[in-house]
Amino acid sequence: MVLRLVSAATAAMFIVSAVHAQIKVGVTVSATGPAASLGIPEKNSFELLPKTIAGQTVTYIVLDDASDTTKAVTNAKKLISEDKVDVIVGSTTTPNSLAIIDVVADGETPNISMGGSARIVDQSNPKARWVFKTPQSDSLMADAIAVHMKANGVTSIGFIGFNDAYGEGWLQEMRRSAATAGIKITTEERYNRTDASTTGQVLKLVAANPQAILIAGSGTPAATPHKELVARGFKGKIYQTHGVANSDFLRVMGKDANGALLPAGPMLVYEQLADSNPVKKVAKEYVTAYEAKFGPRSTFGGHAFDAFTLLNKAVPEALKAAKPGTKEFRVALRNALENVKDVVGVHGVFTMSPGDHNGLDNRGRMMMIIKDGKWFITK
Amino acid sequence: MDATIAALLTQDGLTNGSIYCLLALALVLVFAVTRVIFVPQGEFVAFSALTLAAFEQNKLPGTVWLLLALAAVAAFADVLSRWREPKRMLRSIAGTSLPSALAALLVWGVASAQMAFSIQVLTTIAAVTAMGPAVYRLAFQPIANATVLTLLIVSVAVHFVLTGLGLLFFGAEGVRTTAFTSASFTLGSVSISGQSLLVYAFTIFLVIAMAVFFKFTLFGKALRATAANRTGARLVGISPNFAGSLSITLSAAIGAVSGLLIGPIATIYYDSGFLIGLKGFVGAIVGGLASYPIAAGGAIFVGLVESFSSFWASAYKEVIVFTLIIPVLLWRSLTTTHHEEE
Numbered sequence: 184m185v186l187r188l189v190s191a192a193t194a195a196m197f198i199v200s201a202v203h204a205q206i207k208v209g210v211t212v213s214a215t216g217p218a219a220s221l222g223i224p225e226k227n228s229f230e231l232l233p234k235t236i237a238g239q240t241v242t243y244i245v246l247d248d249a250s251d252t253t254k255a256v257t258n259a260k261k262l263i264s265e266d267k268v269d270v271i272v273g274s275t276t277t278p279n280s281l282a283i284i285d286v287v288a289d290g291e292t293p294n295i296s297m298g299g300s301a302r303i304v305d306q307s308n309p310k311a312r313w314v315f316k317t318p319q320s321d322s323l324m325a326d327a328i329a330v331h332m333k334a335n336g337v338t339s340i341g342f343i344g345f346n347d348a349y350g351e352g353w354l355q356e357m358r359r360s361a362a363t364a365g366i367k368i369t370t371e372e373r374y375n376r377t378d379a380s381t382t383g384q385v386l387k388l389v390a391a392n393p394q395a396i397l398i399a400g401s402g403t404p405a406a407t408p409h410k411e412l413v414a415r416g417f418k419g420k421i422y423q424t425h426g427v428a429n430s431d432f433l434r435v436m437g438k439d440a441n442g443a444l445l446p447a448g449p450m451l452v453y454e455q456l457a458d459s460n461p462v463k464k465v466a467k468e469y470v471t472a473y474e475a476k477f478g479p480r481s482t483f484g485g486h487a488f489d490a491f492t493l494l495n496k497a498v499p500e501a502l503k504a505a506k507p508g509t510k511e512f513r514v515a516l517r518n519a520l521e522n523v524k525d526v527v528g529v530h531g532v533f534t535m536s537p538g539d540h541n542g543l544d545n546r547g548r549m550m551m552i553i554k555d556g557k558w559f560i561t562k
Numbered sequence: 563m564d565a566t567i568a569a570l571l572t573q574d575g576l577t578n579g580s581i582y583c584l585l586a587l588a589l590v591l592v593f594a595v596t597r598v599i600f601v602p603q604g605e606f607v608a609f610s611a612l613t614l615a616a617f618e619q620n621k622l623p624g625t626v627w628l629l630l631a632l633a634a635v636a637a638f639a640d641v642l643s644r645w646r647e648p649k650r651m652l653r654s655i656a657g658t659s660l661p662s663a664l665a666a667l668l669v670w671g672v673a674s675a676q677m678a679f680s681i682q683v684l685t686t687i688a689a690v691t692a693m694g695p696a697v698y699r700l701a702f703q704p705i706a707n708a709t710v711l712t713l714l715i716v717s718v719a720v721h722f723v724l725t726g727l728g729l730l731f732f733g734a735e736g737v738r739t740t741a742f743t744s745a746s747f748t749l750g751s752v753s754i755s756g757q758s759l760l761v762y763a764f765t766i767f768l769v770i771a772m773a774v775f776f777k778f779t780l781f782g783k784a785l786r787a788t789a790a791n792r793t794g795a796r797l798v799g800i801s802p803n804f805a806g807s808l809s810i811t812l813s814a815a816i817g818a819v820s821g822l823l824i825g826p827i828a829t830i831y832y833d834s835g836f837l838i839g840l841k842g843f844v845g846a847i848v849g850g851l852a853s854y855p856i857a858a859g860g861a862i863f864v865g866l867v868e869s870f871s872s873f874w875a876s877a878y879k880e881v882i883v884f885t886l887i888i889p890v891l892l893w894r895s896l897t898t899t900h901h902e903e904e
Binding site: 216346372382387406431 | 735738833834837880
């Protein structure tokens with residue numbers, strides 16, 4: 184009798200372990216290089232994430248792509264062919280995310296990007312059907328800026344952005360949004376993340392005398408033209424993008440940041456949200472956990488957390504169809520991700536569809552103003 | 563473009579050009595004495611700005627750990643290679659690891675006592691300078707007689723190691739330090755900041771000081787002798803190791819001061835040094851890595867080209883700056899006669 188019980192228990196254990204396959208999440212983030220200030224909070228956030236989804240163990244394989252497109256591609260290939268991951272989260276930046284689209288599509292592995300540009304999930308590219316993204320798209324944010332500009336009587340703006348896919352994406356979206364709002368872009372200037380000086384570009388911007396200037400940069404490098412504009416006594420409004428929503432930007436800017444406007448996700452200022460806003464509770468939990476372990480919040484970490492939130496919703500659906508580690512599971516996961524509805528993340532509410540692989544709406548953005556080193560929601 | 567804009571661009575170009583100029587001089591110095599194209603030169607610039615910024619935020623600069631790491635590894639290397647001769651071993655340790663260890667102690671003391679700004683500045687210079695001997699001992703002394711290409715490859719490796727350590731000890735974020743002076747002067751319609759005047763003044767001072775050092779002092783003459791002929795210099799009693807160590811230490815000191823000068827003007831990251839150093843290198847190439855005045859002029863020219871091209875064609879700024887090197891190399895290869903490396 185005892186023997187039978189033991190053997191039954193052993194058999195049961197075997198069955199459990201066979202069913203209990205683990206889910207592998209491959210992650211490539213830019214933890215070093217020029218985008219490190221974005222990638223590090225993302226990397227940190229993965230340490231906070233639960234190790235199980237729907238009762239299944241989740242392993243995170245976190246790789247660093249050094250803000251380098253070639254390295255991001257290598258990482259994605261390695262994650263797919265060697266680690267046989269079920270989903271890839273990353274990369275941090277727009278150029279890196281664009282670079283790995285081909286790899287994830289060929290490897291038929293769903294990908295949740297944390298890059299900013301809408302082009303990453305542009306569904307007119309058939310390969311992008313495997314790609315989703317959590318950050319608010321530049322198109323959504325550009326609209327927010329154009330609406331704010333129009334409401335404040337701005338009719339001419341100057342543009343200065345990164346000389347890469349991030350700046351280029353913003354420029355195109357801003358051209359579109361500005362045209363819709365009847366705003367003229369007087370000057371279009373570029374600079375590099377690593378530039379020590381932007382005097383030349385700023386002089387040209389100021390010389391055209393626009394009412395406002397938009398700086399399309401991310402992290403502390405976005406401070407370079409901003410400080411230069413203040414030093415040159417530019418009197419108009421200065422707009423930044425959601426790429427600067429971290430405390431390091433405020434530290435480097437000091438008092439020069441006063442009055443700067445930017446669109447950002449609600450997580451940044453969850454304390455100022457109405458209690459009825461569903462995002463408030465989720466954001467509070469995440470930010471409290473993050474700040475207890477790693478210091479001041481960064482919206483970029485929130486994008487990583489939202490990637491988990493999406494997976495948390497989609498994985499149980501996919502598990503109904505197949506076991507992790509199989510091609511069927513990856514296909515099911517992709518389909519499940521495409522069909523998530525009203526998932527509350529820290530950056531807004533996600534509702535995906537075959538045409539929209541970002542899924543955020545106006546609840547995912549708000550205009551903020553910087554005063555004395557703090558972010559405030561503009562009325 | 564009107565005269566005001568041109569004047570402002572010139573001012574910006576001169577300020578950046580002066581920093582490139584300092585680095586170009588350091589590169590020429592190191593190359594002349596050791597035949598090393600000193601890629602990590604820019605790292606000293608970044609480390610110095612980051613150290614001062616940490617002092618200002620009342621944080622313990624990561625420099626302490628960097629120096630201790632360098633000191634420990636250099637001491638280990640000395641023990642490993644010289645354990646049969648305790649006397650020489652101790653002398654070597656005193657020359658390479660001890661300065662780093664002492665500097666680490668000094669940085670720690672100044673940071674925990676939160677001393678005055680001027681002392682923080684001097685400590686920063688001392689700390690970054692102290693990295694020089696250890697870097698030379700670890701990377702270049704064992705292969706001092708290798709070919710220029712081998713030395714260059716090692717130099718690139720040192721650059722990657724130092725950048726990696728910089729990320730580890732200083733973090734990914736950029737810093738700006740407070741300016742030494744908030745004074746500014748108005749010249750017609752152009753206002754010139756006191757900080758950029760300081761940059762010009764120090765550059766001019768350094769050009770003159772280097773000329774005096776190499777012409778009139780014993781150490782300077784010894785360095786020149788090593789640069790001209792290593793074997794000959796050895797025969798008359800100049801230690802090539804000492805000369806190499808001294809030249810890299812001097813270039814670390816120049817890098818440290820450059821970092822302090824550029825810190826308030828630009829946001830400096832752990833990896834900012836490379837690009838600044840690279841532009842200094844373009845300047846140094848104009849001078850054929852041999853002539854100080856031509857290298858200085860070349861570096862200032864790079865700064866001006868950069869400034870004006872950022873106004874006219876900001877998207878192609880870097881392309882324009884680095885394309886400068888092609889006509890210069892063409893011209894140099896046509897005008898100089900080629901000779902095989904000994």
